Amino acid sequence: MTESYQPETLAVRAGTVRSQFGEHSEALFLTSSFVFESAAQAAARFIGEEPGNIYSRFTNPTVTMFEERLAALEGAEQCVATASGMSAILACVMGVLKAGDHIVASVSLFGSTVNLFNNVIKKFGVETTYVSATIVAEWQAAVRANTRLFFLETPSNPLTEISDIAAISVIAKSCGALLAVDNCFCTPILQRPLALGADIVIHSATKYIDGQGRVLGGAVLGSRKNMESVYGFLRTTGPTMSAFNAWIFLKGLETLKLRMDAHSAGSLELATWLEAQPNVARVFYPGLPSHPQHELAMRQQKSGGGIVAFEVKGGKEAAWRVIDNTKMLSITANLGDTRTTICHSASTTHARISPEARLAAGISDGLIRIGVGLEAVIDIQNDLARGL
Ligand SMILES: *Cc1c(COP(=O)(O)O)cnc(C)c1O
Numbered sequence: 001m002t003e004s005y006q007p008e009t010l011a012v013r014a015g016t017v018r019s020q021f022g023e024h025s026e027a028l029f030l031t032s033s034f035v036f037e038s039a040a041q042a043a044a045r046f047i048g049e050e051p052g053n054i055y056s057r058f059t060n061p062t063v064t065m066f067e068e069r070l071a072a073l074e075g076a077e078q079c080v081a082t083a084s085g086m087s088a089i090l091a092c093v094m095g096v097l098k099a100g101d102h103i104v105a106s107v108s109l110f111g112s113t114v115n116l117f118n119n120v121i122k123k124f125g126v127e128t129t130y131v132s133a134t135i136v137a138e139w140q141a142a143v144r145a146n147t148r149l150f151f152l153e154t155p156s157n158p159l160t161e162i163s164d165i166a167a168i169s170v171i172a173k174s175c176g177a178l179l180a181v182d183n184c185f186c187t188p189i190l191q192r193p194l195a196l197g198a199d200i201v202i203h204s205a206t207k208y209i210d211g212q213g214r215v216l217g218g219a220v221l222g223s224r225k226n227m228e229s230v231y232g233f234l235r236t237t238g239p240t241m242s243a244f245n246a247w248i249f250l251k252g253l254e255t256l257k258l259r260m261d262a263h264s265a266g267s268l269e270l271a272t273w274l275e276a277q278p279n280v281a282r283v284f285y286p287g288l289p290s291h292p293q294h295e296l297a298m299r300q301q302k303s304g305g306g307i308v309a310f311e312v313k314g315g316k317e318a319a320w321r322v323i324d325n326t327k328m329l330s331i332t333a334n335l336g337d338t339r340t341t342i343c344h345s346a347s348t349t350h351a352r353i354s355p356e357a358r359l360a361a362g363i364s365d366g367l368i369r370i371g372v373g374l375e376a377v378i379d380i381q382n383d384l385a386r387g388l
Contacts, residue, residue: 007073007189008257015068015250017061028247029061056243058235066246067219069253070209073188074201076221080231081246085184085204086112087239088218090120092180092202093149094237095220095230099125101148106163107361108133108156110182111349117151133161134293139168143175153182154191155297158309158345158369159362160284162293165300169197178226184208184336189260190302199226205245207336208306210252211259215245259338259374263306266380267372271308273381279318279388281366284309307335308370309345312388316365319344323368325387328379335371340380345369 005013019027034053036042044050053059063081071079082088093116097103105117107130117128131138133156150172154163165181172179180200181193187208193201203209205217218241220230234240241249264287271285283290286297287304297304312318323331329342333349343349345367350358372380 005072010069010072011189011256012254014072015065017065019061026062026065026247026250029056029243031060031243032056057238057240060243060246062243062250063241063246066241066249066253069250070188070203070219071221073253073256074183074221075188075192075194076201077224078227078231079219079221080227080234081205081241082218082220082234083239083241083245084216085110085182085202085206085218086116087234088202088204088220089113089116089182091230091234091239092200092220093117093121093126094233096178096200096226097121097126097148100146101126102144102146103128103149103151104139104142104147104177105130105150106133106152106154106156107131108159108161109151109153110157110184111352113151113153113182133163136164136167136171140171143171143177147175147177150177150179151182152179153184154300155185155286155305155307157185157307158284158349158367160286160291160305160307160309162286162291162297162300164296165191165193165196165198169199172199173197185305185307186301187256187260189257190264190305191300194222196300199223205241205249205252207334208260208263209249209256209336211255211336211338212252213334213337213339215248217241217245217249260306261303262374263372264303266374266377267306267308267370268304269377270370270372270380271304271310273377274308274310274384277385277388279313281311281313283311306372308372310368310370311364312366312368314366316344316346319366319368322384322387326383327386328375328383329370335369337371338374340373340375341371343369 067079129142152163169179178199181198182202184204200222203219268287275283285308
């Protein structure tokens with residue numbers, strides 16, 4: 001399907017290939033390998049002379065349908081599906097970098113991404129310099145002769161800082177580096193990084209693409225040229241997406257537009273209400289006019305997304321009181337679910353960072369992060385009001 005279709009159409013139609021049985025809903029191909037009609041056909045498939053499936057670590061028809069659909073939504077030439085969001089990031093860096101290369105990354109990254117950069121790929125001779133998510137000049141200043149990759153996530157977790165994708169992509173291009181954007185929080189429904197100048201898009205499909213908290217998966221998207229080595233790494237090493245999970249994600253994509261619009265609308269309503277609460281010191285939500293980068297967010301994203309953070313007056317004690325007085329909200333660090341989630345960032349997702357570094361990053365002891373689900377906003381408000 002071409003890009004001339006609207007996103008909601010692509011989300012339900014793109015990538016579908018029917019088998020000989022003419023099924024309407026996409027088939028789930030639970031098979032590890034594929035058979036050939038002859039020895040000659042097997043040989044032609046293995047040397048790449050004839051396209052077709054060989055083994056599900058290489059390709060699987062259900063996974064391919066998911067890849068084609070997500071690629072259409074992101075406007076990417078190619079999508080490579082992975083077992084999780086983290087294996088997408090691993091495949092990206094292992095695919096495009098070599099020993100001696102340098103990464104410039106936003107300091108406001110998902111915790112496991114920081115671990116991957118600091119403790120795993122560093123062992124293989126790739127160094128990372130961290131810079132502000134929001135101050136564009138810091139990206140330029142951190143560039144070295146061997147810088148090959150810029151990596152960011154916007155909006156960031158939990159403070160919803162916005163990185164200017166277009167401005168940072170200009171710097172990346174000028175120094176010959178690729179810009180990779182983790183688009184997990186927005187999904188292609190709210191933000192399309194490639195159209196803004198990024199080279200690579202990363203997804204944790206575990207979050208909004210599934211949308212119902214069931215399975216893990218991820219994806220790397222970009223040009224055929226950039227995806228060649230990413231796919232090569234994956235095909236050889238094996239953290240590929242399972243066919244079952246791809247089938248779940250195909251169903252998830254079909255409702256993604258409806259869900260993202262609802263997550264955003266609910267979040268804006270909740271954030272506006274939180275701002276009016278006397279015991280709330282500050283609310284962080286890109287859709288609020290009070291957000292320091294509201295204008296950039298509204299230019300770069302279709303709407304604010306589903307993550308709202310707020311600071312309760314009274315520090316950790318007060319924040320824990322709000323969390324412990326909820327009856328409905330799920331106390332969990334996950335997000336992108338139909339069910340609203342609540343967590344205390346300083347003692348969970350950011351607990352391993354030193355208190356000084358945490359404060360420097362703006363994550364105070366009173367900070368609470370809400371992953372706004374699809375319940376009625378009034379019920380979420382009532383659940384929070386008890387502890388506030
Ligand atoms: C969850 C998450 C990841 C990692 O994804 P997994 O599917 O858990 O491996 C990466 N980036 C962001 C922004 C995330 O929220």
